Amino acid sequence: MGMRRTMIALAALLPVMPAQAEVKVADTNGLAVRQVVTIAAPPERVYAALLTPGRWWVSEHSWSGDAANMTLEPRAGGCFCEKMPKAGGEAKHGEVVFILPNKAVRLRAELGPFLTMGVSGALSWELKPVEAGTELTQSYAVGGHVPGGFQALAPIVDGVMAGQTARLKAFVEKK
Numbered sequence: 001m002g003m004r005r006t007m008i009a010l011a012a013l014l015p016v017m018p019a020q021a022e023v024k025v026a027d028t029n030g031l032a033v034r035q036v037v038t039i040a041a042p043p044e045r046v047y048a049a050l051l052t053p054g055r056w057w058v059s060e061h062s063w064s065g066d067a068a069n070m071t072l073e074p075r076a077g078g079c080f081c082e083k084m085p086k087a088g089g090e091a092k093h094g095e096v097v098f099i100l101p102n103k104a105v106r107l108r109a110e111l112g113p114f115l116t117m118g119v120s121g122a123l124s125w126e127l128k129p130v131e132a133g134t135e136l137t138q139s140y141a142v143g144g145h146v147p148g149g150f151q152a153l154a155p156i157v158d159g160v161m162a163g164q165t166a167r168l169k170a171f172v173e174k175k
Contacts, residue, residue: 021162026154030119030143033158035165040133041172043102049172050105050125053080056171058163061112063091074099080107091115094123103127110142112160119144138165 024032039046049056051074057067064084072080073096080094094109109123121142128135140161146153 021158021165023154023158024139025141026151028149028151030141031150031154031157032139032141033154033161034140035138035158035162037136037138037165037169038130038132038134039136039169039172041175043127043129043134045175046127046134046136046168046172047102047105049168049175056164056167058167061160061164072096072105074101074105080109094121109140111140114142117144117146119146136165136168 021035022033024034026032051072053072054068054070057070059065059067061067062070063082064086069083069085070081070093071083072078076096076099078096078099079092080096082091082093084090093111093115094107096105097108098104098106104127105125107123108121110117110119110121111123114121119142121140124137124139126137126139128137138161140157142150142157
């Protein structure tokens with residue numbers, strides 16, 4: 001997919017962003033975005049929700065069109081995967097590289113169109129108990145080769161990732 005088509009596709013899927021979304025870095029070689037949100041629930045409940053992405057991930061950001069097909073195996077080497085029942089296929093969105101129950105989950109992950117590019121990505125969720133519940137920090141960094149660099153993609157990626165965080169927050173707080 002060309003850079004222009006990739007940007008248009010990502011922009012079309014841009015969800016509403018929570019209050020504390022931030023592009024940390026955007027240059028020729030990579031990007032880093034971060035979202036911080038307070039969720040009115042204890043870390044144990046937020047952590048349990050993280051492990052069930054099929055219940056809160058945005059369906060428009062799945063290969064099958066249905067987030068319910070997404071799973072996350074909570075162990076080092078575990079798969080953040082998606083079944084594509086209609087097509088008979090599956091996708092590996094990421095691999096768990098670090099997991100500390102109720103505190104942190106880290107994945108190597110080339111999400112969405114990055115899967116087709118010469119890049120490497122890291123997705124991290126950090127949970128910290130606070131008086132109002134849990135402070136969740138979601139960080140996503142991608143580096144490698146993208147023709148024209150990452151500068152134009154960074155605000156789009158930030159919006160998409162912020163939308164995922166907003167959906168997680170809404171899911172947990174609805175319970």
